[in-house]
Each structure stands twice: as C-alpha cells, then as structure tokens.
Amino acid sequence: MxxxxxxxxxxxxxxxxxxxxxxxxxxxxxxxxxxxxxxxxxxxxxxxxxxxxxxxxxxxxxxxxxxxxxxxxxxxxxxxxxxxxxxxxxxxxxxxxxxxxxxxxxxxxxxxxxxxxxxxxxFHAITSAHSLLSALIDSHLFHGNELDLDPDAVTWPRAVDMNDRALRNIVVSVTAPDKRQRDGSNRAASFLITAASEIMAILSLASGRDDLRRRIARIVIGQNRKGEPVTAADLRATGPMLALLSEAIxxxxxxxxxxxxxxxxxxxxxxxxxxxxxxxxxxxxxxxxxxxxxxxxxxxxxxxxxxxxxxxxxxxxxxxxxxxxxxxxxxxxxxxxxxxxxxxxxxxxxxxxxxxxxxxxxxxxxxxxxxxxxxxxxxxxxxxxxxxxxxxxxxxxxxxxxxxxxxxxxxxxxxNPDVEPTTTYAPGDSAIDKITKVARSVYGADGIELSEGARQNLARFERWGFGHLPVCIAKTQYSLSDDPKRMGAPTGWTLHVTDVALSAGAGFLVVIAGSMMLMPGLPKVSRALDIDVDEDGEIIGMS
Incomplete structure (x- = not known):
C-alpha cells in the first residue's frame, strides 16, 4: 500500500x-x-x-x-x-x-x-447474488418444478468475474441420486462475466434499496410452458439476493x-x-x-x-x-x-x-x-x-x-449555463425505431437488419409488455460499426442484430450486434503472468 x-x-x-x-x-x-x-x-x-x-x-x-x-x-x-x-x-x-x-x-x-x-x-457480492438466482432456478426444477418452468427456455446464465472461454457453453446436470431424470436434466446453459450480469446493471441503475428490491423482483429468468414470463419474485429470490447486495449498494x-x-x-x-x-x-x-x-x-x-x-x-x-x-x-x-x-x-x-x-x-x-x-x-x-x-x-x-x-x-x-441535453429517441418509439435511430444517428449506419432469432425474441418481449423499454446495444468497441476491423468513420453499412435479450430488472432490451462475446477469453500471453506478491506482501506488476 x-x-x-x-x-x-x-x-x-x-x-x-x-x-x-x-x-x-x-x-x-x-x-x-x-x-x-x-x-x-x-x-x-x-x-x-x-x-x-x-x-x-x-x-x-x-x-x-x-x-x-x-x-x-x-x-x-x-x-x-x-x-x-x-x-x-x-x-x-x-x-x-x-x-x-x-x-x-x-x-x-x-x-x-x-x-x-x-x-x-x-464484485463478489454481485457474483454471489447472480449465482444464488442460478442455483434457485435449478433447485426449483429439481424439486418438482411447481412453476412449470420450461427448462429449454431458461435464459438466466451463470456468472464469474474472470475471462474463461471454456465456460461459454456448458451443460447443467440435475439428475437425482438414484439416477432418475429430473425436469431440466442435462440442459444447455452458459456463463457470462460478472460485468455483463444484469445484477451489475441493476445495482448501478438503482436509486436506493427500495428501487433495488423492485428491480430484482422483476428479473425475468425464462418462461413457463405456457409461454408466460417467470420472474425472480416468482422464485421468492428477491429477499436473499437483496441481503447479498445490501452492502454492495x-x-x-x-x-x-x-x-x-x-x-x-x-x-x-x-x-x-x-x-x-x-x-x-x-x-x-x-x-x-x-x-x-x-x-x-x-x-x-x-x-x-x-x-x-x-x-x-x-x-x-x-x-x-x-x-x-x-x-x-x-x-x-x-x-x-x-x-x-x-x-x-x-x-x-x-x-x-x-x-x-x-x-x-x-x-x-x-x-x-x-x-x-x-x-x-x-x-x-x-x-x-x-x-x-x-x-x-x-x-x-x-x-x-x-x-x-x-x-x-x-x-x-x-x-453554457443553460444546457438541455437530448436523447437519440423518444420513449414512445418502437424498439425497431430506437435501434434504427441509434444505428443511423450515432454509428453512421444506413439501417439495421435483424436475424430471425432476434425478431422472434423481440416479438415475445413485446407480447410480454416490454417493447417500450430503451435499448442497450452490445457491439464492438474498436469500430463505430459492428465490424472491429472497419476503421475511420464508415458509411454505407448495415448494423446486423444477431440477438435481442431482456433485462427487465435493469429496465432495457439488450440488442446484440455482430459477433459479441459476453464471456471473454484470456489472450495467449495474459497480464496475469506479470502479477505477483513481493516479500513484504505487496502486490506487484498490476499497473
């Protein structure tokens, strides 16, 4: 120190x-x-x-x-x-x-x-709160699935605060000790890095503990077999998650x-x-x-x-x-x-x-x-x-x-004492209009193109009543476009939307453009190799 x-x-x-x-x-x-x-x-x-x-x-x-x-x-x-x-x-x-x-x-x-x-x-508290919700989901599936969750439609991933490409795609097993198959056995799942967790977004946008509670409660973790959204509140996860985040706020x-x-x-x-x-x-x-x-x-x-x-x-x-x-x-x-x-x-x-x-x-x-x-x-x-x-x-x-x-x-x-900043789009604009206005006004694109999967997800979120939410577009940081190798101020290009996800607790739609990884990997020679502790217990090699 x-x-x-x-x-x-x-x-x-x-x-x-x-x-x-x-x-x-x-x-x-x-x-x-x-x-x-x-x-x-x-x-x-x-x-x-x-x-x-x-x-x-x-x-x-x-x-x-x-x-x-x-x-x-x-x-x-x-x-x-x-x-x-x-x-x-x-x-x-x-x-x-x-x-x-x-x-x-x-x-x-x-x-x-x-x-x-x-x-x-x-960060530990945020990771723990995220992981608790993940565990409660699989526990609910294991113990009878009272909410009739569709295991193939669970959208809540797991989280860890480390670059680890091996965790991008995993299989979750909830098989009983007697080898009987339970609802959700061997379902596909994934990890994302804690900075990309909806809990991180929720905590940073919350105005206080009461708002934090409301936001956690409305997290949508997937849907039931009738196609209806299932929330963290439905799993009674709000209180324990709030307890983990009480100091982190x-x-x-x-x-x-x-x-x-x-x-x-x-x-x-x-x-x-x-x-x-x-x-x-x-x-x-x-x-x-x-x-x-x-x-x-x-x-x-x-x-x-x-x-x-x-x-x-x-x-x-x-x-x-x-x-x-x-x-x-x-x-x-x-x-x-x-x-x-x-x-x-x-x-x-x-x-x-x-x-x-x-x-x-x-x-x-x-x-x-x-x-x-x-x-x-x-x-x-x-x-x-x-x-x-x-x-x-x-x-x-x-x-x-x-x-x-x-x-x-x-x-x-x-x-400039009377500055009145504006936004790119109006609250009443449709999700497509919001994405299009950001793509054109901010990025310089000619327009947008949604994959079939992105359109289906967006239609479902609109049906659930979330179509009014603002958009958080996930794209490369290295270019104004969705292609990290496209330099300068490119024009004459189209923003390719590959997926749309819902962050109901945070209060926005996550629009994924191009090829975006929510779980980064370590480079061949990582900065970790330079970090150590000296004989006095001081951490070195980090800056």
Missing part, C-alpha cells in the same frame, strides 16, 4: 462528511451512507456533471481513466471542489489483456491494487494519487452493458462537490450514448459538458497508419456528442512518443472544426498536467 495516502478521514473532511455519513473499511477507504441521498453537508447546492468519453480505443486503451483522474486533480488544483465517480475494475481485464483499471502514473485511484482486486467485496470512498476524493462503485462494461458507475454515486457526488467527473466506458458510441439514452432518462441527472479523450495513436490506428486520415473518426465522435446538444472539449492525451508536429496538426484540426481542446499530460504530471484541461472545462461550462 502506498505510504503517502491521506487517512480516509482527511478525504472525508474535504467533502464535509461527518462520522455518521461514512464507514471506515481500511485506513484509506470507506463505504458511504445512503443517508447522503437524503441530506447534504453542503445544503442544496448541486454540482456540475462532466462526462468523460473518447474516440474508439486500441486494444491497450487510450488513457481515458488517466485523463479523468488527472482532470479531477486539476480541478482541485484550480481551487474547485471536485470528485470522480469511477467504475470498479473487473478481474477479467485485470488478468487479461488490458490490465488494471485504476489509472496509472501520477493519476491513479488509490489504493490501486486493492481496487483492482476484490475492493470491499462488491453503498458507494466506496477512496482517493486519487494526490488525495482528491474518488467514489468507486459498480463496473458494467460499455460494449456489452451500459458502462458507467452507479447512479447513487453520481447523485451523492453532485450533493458534495462543485464538479463531478464521471468516466463512461469506451467511446462516445458506447458508454456515452448509453448514458444519454439510458442513464440520464432513468436518473434525471443531466451532464453539463462532455470531455472527448483522443490520442495520436488512436487516430493513426483509425486512419490505418495515417494520422490525418484518422481525423474523420475524431470528427464523427465530436458530432456524436454535439448531436445530444452537449458542449464538447477534446482532451488530447499526450504519449511520450508523440511529436510536436503531430500534436500541432491535431490542435489545428480542432481549431478548424470549432472544437474546444486542451492537452493533457496527467500520466506524467498528475493534476498539474491537467490544469489547462480543467480551466477549459470550467470555461465551457460557464459559457
């Missing part, structure tokens, strides 16, 4: 938190009380929400988390009360290809190693490398889920600070779009500005080796943000190998397109390296 971290009491003092509003878990971290949803140490003052998004990343990422952390440190350096709301990392990327997700260099959320591994047990208070307050809570992926930290942490943050920096997952076509079309209508929390992180290497990659050819990709992401009637500031995350000429070319492009921009050197210089960005953000917010 880092020796220069502030005691958590000192971090809490920056937010005027009294002892009864947080519970110390380690010397440098705590859980926040939900009483903060009812009262505010700063009265009725509400802060400004800053959404951080990016252009499409390379496999190693473009430093969006580092930039977000640097920004909140930069805001504190210019005398503003600020807090970052960040997602909790999944063990999948930590041990997979991408590595830890707590930032890096001089801009990390600390204690980084603990945050990357089992932080306060939240509390946001975690931590700090950045420079002692700036940080909330770390929930961790849905943005390519296969909605990709942002919890609504509760956003709401509490806006009651505690002048500015709340919230990172949305991957690029503006993914986490950002889902915040605007899913999270904002659900929570009522409207952002004041968006930060669009980009890098020379990202744009060169999108230009297939040519930086200036990649500018069309940046232009499209700027247009996506502006399409929601939100001001945008381009944050150019500087890498050591970036040349002066490359950065100047990028600066000139932003000027020519009327986009506010600032260079960020948060990795190397911490908050000091993000002061220009912080000043630019404050300037843009002050110049």
């Amino acid at each position: 880092k020796k220069n971290l502030l005691p958590i009491e000192a971090v809490a003092a920056k937010l005027n938190l009294t002892d009864d509003l947080y519970e110390r878990r380690t010397p440098v971290s705590a859980k926040l009380s939900l009483e903060l949803l009812k009262q505010s140490p700063r009265g009725d003052r509400r802060g400004k929400l800053i959404l951080v998004t990016a252009t499409s990343p390379t496999a190693s990422g473009e430093g969006k988390t580092v930039t977000s952390i640097g920004l909140v440190q930069g805001l504190e350096k210019i005398g503003r009360t600020a807090i970052i709301t960040s997602r909790e990392p999944s063990l999948g990327p930590v041990f997979g290809m991408k590595g830890g997700a707590a930032g890096g260099g001089s801009s990390q959320i600390e204690p980084a190693e603990k945050i990357n591994l089992h932080f306060h047990g939240d 509390l946001p975690n208070l931590a700090q950045t490398t420079e002692g700036t307050p940080a909330m770390v809570h929930c961790g849905p992926f943005a390519n296969i889920a909605h990709g942002t930290s919890s609504v509760i942490s956003h709401e509490i943050g806006l009651r505690l600070a002048d500015y709340v920096v919230n990172e949305t997952g991957f690029a503006s076509d993914l986490g950002f779009e889902k915040y605007m079309d899913l999270v904002m209508p659900t929570s009522g929390i409207k952002p004041s500005v968006a930060v669009l992180v980009t890098t020379v290497q990202s744009l060169r990659n999108q230009g297939e080796g040519d930086l200036e050819r990649g500018f069309a990709h940046l232009e499209k992401h700027i247009a996506i943000v502006r399409g929601f009637h939100l001001p945008v500031v381009v944050a150019i995350n500087r890498f050591p190998n970036d040349t002066f000429a490359e950065l100047e070319t990028l600066h000139q492009f932003c000027e020519d397109h009327g986009a506010s921009f600032a260079l960020s050197e948060a990795f190397a210089k911490g908050g000091e390296g993000a002061v220009d960005l912080a000043n630019k953000i404050v300037e843009v917010i002050d110049a």
Whole structure:
C-alpha cells in the first residue's frame, strides 16, 4: 500500500462528511451512507456533471481513466471542489489483456491494487447474488418444478468475474441420486462475466434499496410452458439476493494519487452493458462537490450514448459538458497508419456528442512518443472544426498536467449555463425505431437488419409488455460499426442484430450486434503472468 495516502478521514473532511455519513473499511477507504441521498453537508447546492468519453480505443486503451483522474486533480488544483465517480475494475481485464483499471502514473485511484482486486467485496457480492438466482432456478426444477418452468427456455446464465472461454457453453446436470431424470436434466446453459450480469446493471441503475428490491423482483429468468414470463419474485429470490447486495449498494470512498476524493462503485462494461458507475454515486457526488467527473466506458458510441439514452432518462441527472479523450495513436490506428486520415473518426465522435446538444472539449492525451508536429496538426484540426481542446499530460504530471484541461472545462461550462441535453429517441418509439435511430444517428449506419432469432425474441418481449423499454446495444468497441476491423468513420453499412435479450430488472432490451462475446477469453500471453506478491506482501506488476 502506498505510504503517502491521506487517512480516509482527511478525504472525508474535504467533502464535509461527518462520522455518521461514512464507514471506515481500511485506513484509506470507506463505504458511504445512503443517508447522503437524503441530506447534504453542503445544503442544496448541486454540482456540475462532466462526462468523460473518447474516440474508439486500441486494444491497450487510450488513457481515458488517466485523463479523468488527472482532470479531477486539476480541478482541485484550480481551487474547485471536485470528485470522480469511477467504475470498479473487473478481474477479467485485470488478468487479461488490458490490465488494471485504476489509472496509472501520477493519476491513479488509490489504493490501486486493492481496487483492482476484490475492493470491499462488491464484485463478489454481485457474483454471489447472480449465482444464488442460478442455483434457485435449478433447485426449483429439481424439486418438482411447481412453476412449470420450461427448462429449454431458461435464459438466466451463470456468472464469474474472470475471462474463461471454456465456460461459454456448458451443460447443467440435475439428475437425482438414484439416477432418475429430473425436469431440466442435462440442459444447455452458459456463463457470462460478472460485468455483463444484469445484477451489475441493476445495482448501478438503482436509486436506493427500495428501487433495488423492485428491480430484482422483476428479473425475468425464462418462461413457463405456457409461454408466460417467470420472474425472480416468482422464485421468492428477491429477499436473499437483496441481503447479498445490501452492502454492495453503498458507494466506496477512496482517493486519487494526490488525495482528491474518488467514489468507486459498480463496473458494467460499455460494449456489452451500459458502462458507467452507479447512479447513487453520481447523485451523492453532485450533493458534495462543485464538479463531478464521471468516466463512461469506451467511446462516445458506447458508454456515452448509453448514458444519454439510458442513464440520464432513468436518473434525471443531466451532464453539463462532455470531455472527448483522443490520442495520436488512436487516430493513426483509425486512419490505418495515417494520422490525418484518422481525423474523420475524431470528427464523427465530436458530432456524436454535439448531436445530444452537449458542449464538447477534446482532451488530447499526450504519449511520450508523440511529436510536436503531430500534436500541432491535431490542435489545428480542432481549431478548424470549432472544437474546444486542451492537452493533457496527467500520466506524467498528475493534476498539474491537467490544469489547462480543467480551466477549459470550467470555461465551457460557464459559457453554457443553460444546457438541455437530448436523447437519440423518444420513449414512445418502437424498439425497431430506437435501434434504427441509434444505428443511423450515432454509428453512421444506413439501417439495421435483424436475424430471425432476434425478431422472434423481440416479438415475445413485446407480447410480454416490454417493447417500450430503451435499448442497450452490445457491439464492438474498436469500430463505430459492428465490424472491429472497419476503421475511420464508415458509411454505407448495415448494423446486423444477431440477438435481442431482456433485462427487465435493469429496465432495457439488450440488442446484440455482430459477433459479441459476453464471456471473454484470456489472450495467449495474459497480464496475469506479470502479477505477483513481493516479500513484504505487496502486490506487484498490476499497473
């Protein structure tokens, strides 16, 4: 553990938190009380929400988390009360290809190693609640199937917080000890990674414990043999699942490398889920600070779009500005080796943000190998397109390296006091219209095409009364299209919808586009091989 971290009491003092509003878990971290949803140490003052998004990343990422952390440190350096709301990392990327997700260099959320591994047990609680529901389903089938569940129509998978391709397709056996076949014996099933669990989405969207209870109760786990939906409430699973999540719903208070307050809570992926930290942490943050920096997952076509079309209508929390992180290497990659050819990709992401009637500031995350000429070319492009921009050197210089960005953000917010963000589609639009509008307005597609299976599933969900729900489109993060190898700002293509799933508890339809894996696999050489523990018990090799 880092020796220069502030005691958590000192971090809490920056937010005027009294002892009864947080519970110390380690010397440098705590859980926040939900009483903060009812009262505010700063009265009725509400802060400004800053959404951080990016252009499409390379496999190693473009430093969006580092930039977000640097920004909140930069805001504190210019005398503003600020807090970052960040997602909790999944063990999948930590041990997979991408590595830890707590930032890096001089801009990390600390204690980084603990945050990357089992932080306060939240992911374990979510996995356990998900697994309990899985176990109750098979137990119900084994003990007589009173609800007449159709074993072939059970849609609730299992979950584990690790990349493990061997678990993508499994067979569940519920054979009795005397070898008699039970309802559901040897049925096909699957695992998904915990970040893709509906429980993760539910926890991050819930406004409090009562809302969490309602959402868990309405989870649809499959259908009976009459074709009617069966819910978690039908299995009497709501109470025990809520018990497992009772502590996990509390946001975690931590700090950045420079002692700036940080909330770390929930961790849905943005390519296969909605990709942002919890609504509760956003709401509490806006009651505690002048500015709340919230990172949305991957690029503006993914986490950002889902915040605007899913999270904002659900929570009522409207952002004041968006930060669009980009890098020379990202744009060169999108230009297939040519930086200036990649500018069309940046232009499209700027247009996506502006399409929601939100001001945008381009944050150019500087890498050591970036040349002066490359950065100047990028600066000139932003000027020519009327986009506010600032260079960020948060990795190397911490908050000091993000002061220009912080000043630019404050300037843009002050110049746009009456922002009224919009959504891509109206609540009353049909599901097909919602998917089509996102595909055309955000991704740049000509239209959509649904597989026969996707059409059948959608028709069933509409028959059950869920056709009005917003859509959460699961697609690749590496391209604006549904093809990870299609670079730039492609046009003249069709979004291929291969499946539609129902997340009734979370409150959206999951629309799967292209080839999407809900359970990733480890690469040939994984980051796990670099992680160890030194002789003092300190975890090494994670950043």
